[in-house]
Amino acid sequence: EAGVVQSPRYKIIEKKQPVAFWCNPISGHNTLYWYRQNLGQGPELLIRYENEEAVDDSQLPKDRFSAERLKGVDSTLKIQPAELGDSAVYLCASSPEGESYEQYFGPGTRLTVT
Amino acid sequence: GQSLEQPSEVTAVEGAIVQINCTYQTSGFYGLSWYQQHDGGAPTFLSYNALDGLEETGRFSSFLSRSDSYGYLLLQELQMKDSASYFCAGDNYGQNFVFGPGTRLSVLP
Numbered sequence: 620e621a622g623v624v625q626s627p628r629y630k631i632i633e634k635k636q637p638v639a640f641w642c643n644p645i646s647g648h649n650t651l652y653w654y655r656q657n658l659g660q661g662p663e664l665l666i667r668y669e670n671e672e673a674v675d676d677s678q679l680p681k682d683r684f685s686a687e688r689l690k691g692v693d694s695t696l697k698i699q700p701a702e703l704g705d706s707a708v709y710l711c712a713s714s715p716e717g718e719s720y721e722q723y724f725g726p727g728t729r730l731t732v733t
Numbered sequence: 734g735q736s737l738e739q740p741s742e743v744t745a746v747e748g749a750i751v752q753i754n755c756t757y758q759t760s761g762f763y764g765l766s767w768y769q770q771h772d773g774g775a776p777t778f779l780s781y782n783a784l785d786g787l788e789e790t791g792r793f794s795s796f797l798s799r800s801d802s803y804g805y806l807l808l809q810e811l812q813m814k815d816s817a818s819y820f821c822a823g824d825n826y827g828q829n830f831v832f833g834p835g836t837r838l839s840v841l842p
Contacts, residue, residue: 652830661820661832662776710775720766720783720824724775 621645623725625711631731637699640728644692644713651688652722653696654710662710668694669716701732737821737833744839745811753806753836755821764824765797765804770835771817779806779819808838816840 624643632638644651649670654662665684667675670691679686683702688694698705708729712722737757745751755765764783768776780790782797782804794807808815821833 654832659835661822661835663832664830667830712776719830720764720781720822721778722776722830724777726775 623711623713623723625709625725625728627728628726629729629731631733632701634703634732635700637697638701638730639698640696640709640711640730642694642696642711642725644694644711645723647715648713648723649691649716650714650719651694652712652714653686653694654712656708656710656727658707665696698730701730703732706730706732737823737831739819739821739833739836741834742837742839744841746841747811747813749811750807750809751811751838753808753819753821753838755804755806755833757802757804757821757823757833762799762802762823762825765795766822766824767793767795767806768820768822768832769817770820776820781824811840813840813842 626641651668653665655665656662664678666673666679666686668688671688684698686696708727710724710727712724714722739755766781767779769779770776779793780788780795782788782795785797787796792809797804816839818835818837820835823831
């Protein structure tokens, strides 16, 4: 069984530029999560999807961040414009419906904003 | 709100037993999960406590006491490969999921 796939693995951009991250969850997993993890800290939930519906986006900075999961499968997280403080690892995870306690994480995208 | 606290670092020797504590303040909290993350890697699921008490999975055990807002992860027969960060994470009845700050475990030979 293939795991959670994310791309790109690394991204370096200048501040004020846009950036997008892509995630393909494990097949059959209805729930998809985007997290941001700063060095030495725990993952911070940005948004959670149940199928194509965003059910928790309370921590998503909506002035510059957007996300979509149009067909309830893969998802894209976008930042526009990026700021220096956005440098972090962006993790995507998925879980079967009703089993949010056991999440499967992708390898993450390490974003550096210069 | 929901927040979890963990010690920032723990050090132990190979073959020993170590306990990583997690305390939390929350309203409507349901269960506690534990994840392991090696440097540069992704978090991987270790265990989950939906009920009070001890859950055992091989060398790892996890405990939860909701009345005390407290849980811990117990690692036995420590191996060098157990050196990693360990996160507790709270499940607020499936409404949201909050990770603790993590505990960095160093296993010495």
